[in-house]
Amino acid sequence: MVEPLNLPDLDSASDRAVFRQVADHLRDAIDRGQLGQGDKVPSEAQLMQHYGVARMTIRNALQVLQSEGLTVAEHGRGVFVRSHPPVRRLASDRFARRHRDQGKAAFIAETEGAGGKPTVDSIEIAELSPSPAIAERLGLTTDDRVAVRARRYLINGQPVETATSYVPAEIARGTRIMEPDSGPGGIYARIEEQGYRLDRFVEEVKSRMPLRSEARALKLAPGVPVFHLVRTAYATDGTPVEVCDTVMSSDAYVLSYELPAR
Amino acid sequence: MVEPLNLPDLDSASDRAVFRQVADHLRDAIDRGQLGQGDKVPSEAQLMQHYGVARMTIRNALQVLQSEGLTVAEHGRGVFVRSHPPVRRLASDRFARRHRDQGKAAFIAETEGAGGKPTVDSIEIAELSPSPAIAERLGLTTDDRVAVRARRYLINGQPVETATSYVPAEIARGTRIMEPDSGPGGIYARIEEQGYRLDRFVEEVKSRMPLRSEARALKLAPGVPVFHLVRTAYATDGTPVEVCDTVMSSDAYVLSYELPAR
DNA sequence: ACAAGCAACTCCTCTAGTCGAGTAGACGCC
DNA sequence: GGCGTCTACTCGACTAGAGGAGTTGCTTGT
Numbered sequence: 001m002v003e004p005l006n007l008p009d010l011d012s013a014s015d016r017a018v019f020r021q022v023a024d025h026l027r028d029a030i031d032r033g034q035l036g037q038g039d040k041v042p043s044e045a046q047l048m049q050h051y052g053v054a055r056m057t058i059r060n061a062l063q064v065l066q067s068e069g070l071t072v073a074e075h076g077r078g079v080f081v082r083s084h085p086p087v088r089r090l091a092s093d094r095f096a097r098r099h100r101d102q103g104k105a106a107f108i109a110e111t112e113g114a115g116g117k118p119t120v121d122s123i124e125i126a127e128l129s130p131s132p133a134i135a136e137r138l139g140l141t142t143d144d145r146v147a148v149r150a151r152r153y154l155i156n157g158q159p160v161e162t163a164t165s166y167v168p169a170e171i172a173r174g175t176r177i178m179e180p181d182s183g184p185g186g187i188y189a190r191i192e193e194q195g196y197r198l199d200r201f202v203e204e205v206k207s208r209m210p211l212r213s214e215a216r217a218l219k220l221a222p223g224v225p226v227f228h229l230v231r232t233a234y235a236t237d238g239t240p241v242e243v244c245d246t247v248m249s250s251d252a253y254v255l256s257y258e259l260p261a262r
Numbered sequence: 263m264v265e266p267l268n269l270p271d272l273d274s275a276s277d278r279a280v281f282r283q284v285a286d287h288l289r290d291a292i293d294r295g296q297l298g299q300g301d302k303v304p305s306e307a308q309l310m311q312h313y314g315v316a317r318m319t320i321r322n323a324l325q326v327l328q329s330e331g332l333t334v335a336e337h338g339r340g341v342f343v344r345s346h347p348p349v350r351r352l353a354s355d356r357f358a359r360r361h362r363d364q365g366k367a368a369f370i371a372e373t374e375g376a377g378g379k380p381t382v383d384s385i386e387i388a389e390l391s392p393s394p395a396i397a398e399r400l401g402l403t404t405d406d407r408v409a410v411r412a413r414r415y416l417i418n419g420q421p422v423e424t425a426t427s428y429v430p431a432e433i434a435r436g437t438r439i440m441e442p443d444s445g446p447g448g449i450y451a452r453i454e455e456q457g458y459r460l461d462r463f464v465e466e467v468k469s470r471m472p473l474r475s476e477a478r479a480l481k482l483a484p485g486v487p488v489f490h491l492v493r494t495a496y497a498t499d500g501t502p503v504e505v506c507d508t509v510m511s512s513d514a515y516v517l518s519y520e521l522p523a524r
Numbered sequence: 525a526c527a528a529g530c531a532a533c534t535c536c537t538c539t540a541g542t543c544g545a546g547t548a549g550a551c552g553c554c
Numbered sequence: 555g556g557c558g559t560c561t562a563c564t565c566g567a568c569t570a571g572a573g574g575a576g577t578t579g580c581t582t583g584t
Binding site for chain 1: 318329330331351355356357358359450460461463464465467468469470471485486487488489493495512513516517518520521522523524
């Protein structure tokens with residue numbers, strides 16, 4: 001036994017369920033740094049022995065921690081304290097023209113600025129009729145047509161975000177918006193070239209647990225919620241010109257917004 | 263048997279775990295509306311019989327749904343499809359002076375506007391030294407003093423949000439900021455009366471699973487993440503005058519922000 | 525008519541095992 | 555050295571029970 005199980009005993013006087021007490025002990029150890037990121041949690045067998053309880057009880061305790069996003073189990077290896085990816089801070093001026101004028105899309109510029117290696121992945125482009133929600137935001141009907149651009153963003157090979165943009169087909173047709181490489185400055189630059197001057201974005205933020213498909217696409221650990229952003233871009237005349245639907249791993253991001261007091 | 267268990271059989275050819283298949287069937291039934299909000303999910307015993315599997319297998323399946331936030335178990339009564347509270351939309355102009363000038367605090371004005379009955383609860387007020395994070399945001403040191411105002415907001419008796427404000431003691435002392443009823447227009451009005459004109463707020467948004475204490479205070483169902491906002495208020499001269507730390511049930515809110523394209 | 529009591533039904537916690545499959549290190553063979 | 559095999563250890567899935575506690579509704583006695 002290399003590893004001293006520095007855990008308290010059960011409090012048999014307490015009416016707190018045994019598996020919760022075990023979970024509490026381990027959570028404390030993680031909070032106090034006694035178990036650091038990436039460290040191996042004692043195995044089920046060790047914990048069974050230490051506490052003198054059945055395996056299912058220990059598994060319940062570990063399940064609690066896992067669903068809190070504190071640990072990850074790896075089949076055949078053990079249970080480990082989850083390590084958190086570096087946090088990216090998204091500022092509310094990230095779509096400001098002065099950034100776009102550098103000729104780089106927002107994501108690329110940001111990531112390189114932070115010293116990461118950005119990649120864009122599995123780009124899918126189509127032209128089809130919008131869902132009612134998208135149609136409403138773009139001021140269209142479900143009989144109109146929109147260009148759809150779906151892609152996944154990665155940093156150092158790790159997926160962090162999926163995004164789907166919807167642009168009225170009127171605007172997108174014949175531009176590089178319909179091509180995998182949308183050109184310098186990204187699709188916002190292309191939209192402005194079509195004679196629309198971007199004025200403002202409205203971003204709606206929700207938080208929820210991921211769907212199964214999202215958890216797969218973003219390689220999310222269990223117990224990690226996602227941010228779901230729906231951003232609508234408006235031209236100076238008030239016309240909506242793009243809707244972008246984004247799902248992001250919530251533990252990789254802090255969103256930052258500036259609100260006026262005026 | 264009043265209730266026909268309209269669920270498929272197991273696919274024994276599939277290598278998908280049995281408890282996951284059961285969870286999939288129930289999730290489908292919920293998604294398709296076959297089981298609506300508040301409906302009772304078949305009992306563990308019924309599901310055991312239907313699928314011909316052990317109790318723990320069924321419980322695992324139900325655990326999956328619960329941790330996805332789709333169901334709630336009630337001891338002695340059954341498992342029910344979760345019903346979602348009405349969603350509140352927080353606009354980015356919610357702290358604009360024109361709203362404050364009505365003489366109401368942001369929360370009260372908003373909630374009444376949406377036809378709900380707002381309450382504020384368990385107000386705690388103290389003067390103490392700030393944590394390093396708060397001190398940094400306020401441009402103070404941990405030896406300085408701040409006024410702390412913690413409260414919980416409810417709508418129709420249902421808790422939706424806890425908030426803690428930190429104001430430099432220099433500003434707060436001798437004002438109604440230190441009293442349970444901070445007066446018309448709330449603490450922002452009091453701060454402006456002290457000669458600081460509010461200019462802008464910077465709001466940082468995180469999403470994560472709640473701590474145990476937060477889940478209790480907000481009466482959160484399992485599997486529901488929280489928004490964690492930290493908002494700093496700046497006066498026109500750039501001085502930070504308040505930090506507000508807010509935890510909100512994520513399924514009760516959509517945050518909406520306006521971003522400049524300029 | 526009413527209340528008390530009881531039974532049935534619900535989920536909660538826990539025990540004690542089996543079999544399976546992935547991982548990693550030790551070992552021996554080539 | 556390089557390669558495969560063996561084995562011990564890990565978690566994953568599942569079975570088959572036990573007693574407990576909260577809820578609901580029926581039965582029964584007054």
